[in-house]
Amino acid sequence: MIRLDGVHVRHKARSGGVFRRDAVHALTDATLEVRRGEIVGLVGESGCGKSTLARVLTGLQKPTEGEVRFHGRDLWEMSSARRRDDFGSAVGVVFQDPSTALNPRLTVRQILRDPLDVHRRGTREQREARVEELLDLVGLPGHTLEALPGQLSGGQRQRVAIARALALEPELIVADEPTSALDVSVRAQVLNLLVDLRDRLGLGMVFISHDIQTVRYLADRIAVLYLGRIVEEGRAADVAGTPRHPYTEALLSATPSLLETTERIVLTGPVPSATNPPPGCPFSTRCWKADDACATAFPAETSAAGEHRWHCVHPQPVTSPSVSPAGDTTSVPSARSTA
Numbered sequence: 001m002i003r004l005d006g007v008h009v010r011h012k013a014r015s016g017g018v019f020r021r022d023a024v025h026a027l028t029d030a031t032l033e034v035r036r037g038e039i040v041g042l043v044g045e046s047g048c049g050k051s052t053l054a055r056v057l058t059g060l061q062k063p064t065e066g067e068v069r070f071h072g073r074d075l076w077e078m079s080s081a082r083r084r085d086d087f088g089s090a091v092g093v094v095f096q097d098p099s100t101a102l103n104p105r106l107t108v109r110q111i112l113r114d115p116l117d118v119h120r121r122g123t124r125e126q127r128e129a130r131v132e133e134l135l136d137l138v139g140l141p142g143h144t145l146e147a148l149p150g151q152l153s154g155g156q157r158q159r160v161a162i163a164r165a166l167a168l169e170p171e172l173i174v175a176d177e178p179t180s181a182l183d184v185s186v187r188a189q190v191l192n193l194l195v196d197l198r199d200r201l202g203l204g205m206v207f208i209s210h211d212i213q214t215v216r217y218l219a220d221r222i223a224v225l226y227l228g229r230i231v232e233e234g235r236a237a238d239v240a241g242t243p244r245h246p247y248t249e250a251l252l253s254a255t256p257s258l259l260e261t262t263e264r265i266v267l268t269g270p271v272p273s274a275t276n277p278p279p280g281c282p283f284s285t286r287c288w289k290a291d292d293a294c295a296t297a298f299p300a301e302t303s304a305a306g307e308h309r310w311h312c313v314h315p316q317p318v319t320s321p322s323v324s325p326a327g328d329t330t331s332v333p334s335a336r337s338t339a
């Protein structure tokens with residue numbers, strides 16, 4: 001449905017000064033596909049480029065280089081009107097914090113009707129009927145329609161935000177950390193709702209999170225981002241079950257699932273700056289396996305059956321036991337200084 005090919009996004013550095021022309025490498029050579037009916041999880045630490053990738057997927061950010069194709073058509077070759085009307089209605093976005101994403105002065109009815117009015121969908125009666133249908137889709141009771149966002153709980157507000165994202169019958173939903181601002185008690189309900197909507201409506205979905213265990217729970221495929229690079233990608237069972245990139249293994253071990261007893265890998269040293277990323281593998285400054293080769297060139301892609309691909313010259317062996325008694329923590333020193 002949508003495909004990114006060799007996408008780079010570079011921003012001007014915010015504190016570059018008048019004479020400096022530093023660029024922030026927010027995204028480097030990203031290639032990713034989202035198919036109809038599948039959930040792709042995007043995972044990585046803060047600042048790794050998740051939101052930038054979301055902005056590229058939703059047409060809000062034009063890549064500095066590379067292509068974004070929607071049903072085979074280059075998004076940035078379309079006229080801006082076509083991109084706004086056709087592509088804009090085919091992609092719905094759900095943001096992290098529904099308290100700031102919803103206009104506090106509009107009722108839920110007005111919030112849900114707004115995209116239908118802007119895109120002139122159907123007659124007035126049809127729009128009203130669609131608003132009620134949307135409310136039903138996300139499991140909210142009818143009386144919620146006359147409420148203001150401030151009168152709803154966090155979970156209910158996020159359901160309204162999801163309903164709004166569905167208003168124009170999109171093919172793709174991009175959800176940027178949609179549960180991280182919610183109470184733990186309602187997170188699972190919202191995650192289940194997203195999976196249910198994918199099943200019922202056959203949507204493609206990109207679910208962005210810093211928590212690989214959450215992503216593993218609901219995604220069909222996972223892409224792991226580190227400092228603007230997709231370092232590993234594949235079916236969720238492969239990426240989370242037999243991670244090949246050491247960074248993926250470190251992420252998995254940082255939030256072990258209750259059923260597993262995995263040795264905890266504590267990464268030391270800061271994430272390098274996106275303004276001055278290391279010339280080779282971006283993870284080499286914190287990787288316990290890195291050698292000189294890792295510091296010189298970004299590793300080429302290696303792939304295995306089942307569409308599992310990674311960029312590492314020292315991948316984790318598939319049979320790696322990496323199991324130790326529960327609660328064990330191994331501090332893995334960074335391989336080189338990040339100065």
Ligand SMILES: Nc1ncnc2c1ncn2[C@@H]1O[C@H](COP(=O)(O)OP(=O)(O)OP(=O)(O)O)[C@@H](O)[C@H]1O
Binds near residue numbers: 011013014050053
């Ligand atoms: N408009 C901008 N101008 C300059 N730098 C930017 C801009 N937007 C993002 N960046 C930088 O690009 C990099 C990637 O940012 P991005 O917001 O995509 O990361 P993220 O993974 O979503 O982080 P978080 O989880 O904290 O939101 C960061 O170094 C960020 O500071």
